Amino acid sequence: MLSSIFEPASIAVIGASNNETKWGGRILKNILSGFKGKVYPVNPNEKEVQGVVSYSSVADIPDDVEMAVIAIPSQLVLPVAEECGKKGVRGIVVVSAGFSETGSAGAELEQKLVSIVRKYGMRMIGPNTLGIVNEPVNLNATVIGRLPSPGTISFITQSGTLGLAIAEWTIDMGLGLCKVISTGNKADTDDVDLIEYLDNDPATGVIAMYAEGIKRGRKFLEAARRTKKPIIAIKTGRSKRGAKAVFSHTGSIAGSDEVYSAAFRQAGILRADTIDEVFDAALAFSCQPLPKGNNVAIISNGGGASIVATDECEKQGMNIADLSDETKEKIKRVIPGFGSASNPVDTAGTSSYTAYSESIKALLLDENVDALIAIYVHTLMSDAIPPAEAVVEIKRKCPKPVIACWMGGAGTEKGVDILKSGCLPNYSVPERAVKALAALIRHREFLVTVKTRGGSYE
Amino acid sequence: MSKVLTEHEAKNLLAKYGIPVTKGQIAATADEALAIALQLGTPVAMKISSPDISHKSDVGGVVLNVGREDVRATYNEIISIIKKAVPNANIEGILVQQMAPPGHETIVGLKKDAQFGHALMFGLGGIFVEVYKDVSFRVVPIDKSDALDMIAEIKGYPILKGIRGRKPADIEAIARVLMSVSDLAEKENIIELDINPLIVSESGAVAVDARAMVE
Numbered sequence: 001m002l003s004s005i006f007e008p009a010s011i012a013v014i015g016a017s018n019n020e021t022k023w024g025g026r027i028l029k030n031i032l033s034g035f036k037g038k039v040y041p042v043n044p045n046e047k048e049v050q051g052v053v054s055y056s057s058v059a060d061i062p063d064d065v066e067m068a069v070i071a072i073p074s075q076l077v078l079p080v081a082e083e084c085g086k087k088g089v090r091g092i093v094v095v096s097a098g099f100s101e102t103g104s105a106g107a108e109l110e111q112k113l114v115s116i117v118r119k120y121g122m123r124m125i126g127p128n129t130l131g132i133v134n135e136p137v138n139l140n141a142t143v144i145g146r147l148p149s150p151g152t153i154s155f156i157t158q159s160g161t162l163g164l165a166i167a168e169w170t171i172d173m174g175l176g177l178c179k180v181i182s183t184g185n186k187a188d189t190d191d192v193d194l195i196e197y198l199d200n201d202p203a204t205g206v207i208a209m210y211a212e213g214i215k216r217g218r219k220f221l222e223a224a225r226r227t228k229k230p231i232i233a234i235k236t237g238r239s240k241r242g243a244k245a246v247f248s249h250t251g252s253i254a255g256s257d258e259v260y261s262a263a264f265r266q267a268g269i270l271r272a273d274t275i276d277e278v279f280d281a282a283l284a285f286s287c288q289p290l291p292k293g294n295n296v297a298i299i300s301n302g303g304g305a306s307i308v309a310t311d312e313c314e315k316q317g318m319n320i321a322d323l324s325d326e327t328k329e330k331i332k333r334v335i336p337g338f339g340s341a342s343n344p345v346d347t348a349g350t351s352s353y354t355a356y357s358e359s360i361k362a363l364l365l366d367e368n369v370d371a372l373i374a375i376y377v378h379t380l381m382s383d384a385i386p387p388a389e390a391v392v393e394i395k396r397k398c399p400k401p402v403i404a405c406w407m408g409g410a411g412t413e414k415g416v417d418i419l420k421s422g423c424l425p426n427y428s429v430p431e432r433a434v435k436a437l438a439a440l441i442r443h444r445e446f447l448v449t450v451k452t453r454g455g456s457y458e
Numbered sequence: 459m460s461k462v463l464t465e466h467e468a469k470n471l472l473a474k475y476g477i478p479v480t481k482g483q484i485a486a487t488a489d490e491a492l493a494i495a496l497q498l499g500t501p502v503a504m505k506i507s508s509p510d511i512s513h514k515s516d517v518g519g520v521v522l523n524v525g526r527e528d529v530r531a532t533y534n535e536i537i538s539i540i541k542k543a544v545p546n547a548n549i550e551g552i553l554v555q556q557m558a559p560p561g562h563e564t565i566v567g568l569k570k571d572a573q574f575g576h577a578l579m580f581g582l583g584g585i586f587v588e589v590y591k592d593v594s595f596r597v598v599p600i601d602k603s604d605a606l607d608m609i610a611e612i613k614g615y616p617i618l619k620g621i622r623g624r625k626p627a628d629i630e631a632i633a634r635v636l637m638s639v640s641d642l643a644e645k646e647n648i649i650e651l652d653i654n655p656l657i658v659s660e661s662g663a664v665a666v667d668a669r670a671m672v673e
Contacts, residue, residue: 213573214573217571217572217573217574217575217597218574218575218597221574221597247462247512247649247650247669247671248567248569248650248651248652248669248671249565249567249587249588249652249654250565250567250568250569250577250579250650250651250652251567251569251650253567253579253587253591253593254567254569254571254577254579254595256571256572256573258577258595259569259571259573259574259577259595259597260573261595262577262594262595262596262597263573263574263597266596266597266604449603
């Protein structure tokens, strides 16, 4: 069971070290710094590692061990995995490199490792993984410097180092993460297993993926289509074209990337072009409901920003909602006469609490509006806080999604903090805000189209 | 091992899955060609049939709109052109075929994909596919809503819907072909397949030429 890996009662760290610049040292330190269960360092040369009693082998540990992190040279992994199996360990995370990623000899070693894992009914992440994080149980079995803030985004990454760098970056951004899973060589646990596991994981609300290739393609599509949770994926290697000198027209056009795009869409996976887009969308999913339709209202204190947002909405296939006369009347009462009460609403420089609060209330009550993009453009004469308070206040009572875009950097920080504390996704430029909203809309479309369709790929 | 099917073989495969194809038979002599042409109704299309030649028109192996009085001469003409152009080609004969009905040229194709099984492609034919690559893809199997989506997805869709007073093409017929090709992909060992063109008229769609590589 994968739950033995993500929510173990006890962990052995095989290859534990006092040296924190070594994998076995850093991972042990990270596990000890948060994890509440029992931790057993394993190192035949030490009586104690990082202040914890150490054992010379897994077999010597007097209690049950549910999960083991293995960080030792690849040629030593097989006997250690065998020992784990005999000990009754349920899951192993094999950090060691030197398997199928290195060539045929490594691939053979990996095959033998999988046989041992299967023989004892264990599950394995890796080999060649950079570990896993499960925030709800404070488990950081990676070399990431700290635990992320709590959240519902689970991140599956095929690339180890890039994945960890991204995870660190999301932590810097204050994005709430639930799990980070570096898949490594996917010798036992692959994307299919992980999607199925995360689908059933109550702590996961959104799945973000960095993929270089997918194993078991059809099963993967099936698993992705079954889950109602949004999956946002970046699949690299886009530039690879189909082979040139091929037999048919179809063959010359159908490069693997085109096929990936089609397959992802059929399975209801949102394909992102950039890493920013993956997490921009994930952030929106993690804290906003899905809109009922694609009719968007935009409010801004500056016309330029709302034009940029409007253009991007059209590019993304979203509709700029026609506001009811009643809505326009309500807005006219709180904005200057030379502002615009039509969508996109332009408060003509005003960013008072009342102007934003009353306008947003009117917009969200309008039945022609499914979602709102609230923009604030900072100037030296304006204050980023009152409009942020207004958005957060109104949003609290409204089931429609609201996306924020507080532009301008220095001077906006306090406003941005208010938005964050109100769980409003905020983006630095309108295009990013619009694209994040577009992801919500597309996922909702997936839920009513592909995710309800019959048929099977199996 | 892979094997290239001749047009005739590829079309027989399509017909097996209920895909309409232009009727035709292979003639081994000029007299046979005329007999087939008279049976099909003239004018006819005449195409070289050889497992060694898959780009038939590139080597001068295709003549269209052949009237009854020209069938025999055309037979001999194509054979002599091919013997010069591709001296080592194993020639089965000449495929004598109904002329394609007027309509929109579209392309339907399959490609075996290492990850997902088979990819199914649809697009407008001719320069639309050659230059603009205006095509859509799905992984098979597909259902009818997938088929309709992939037709509507191409940029040239308004052309099929009928612009400037032209009557709309038979979208349902294209969808039926796409679903049949999806079915075929699931049951046959296809590496690559092109139906190019699939001619779509106001009522019906017919495969006029096809190429396939099978395992």
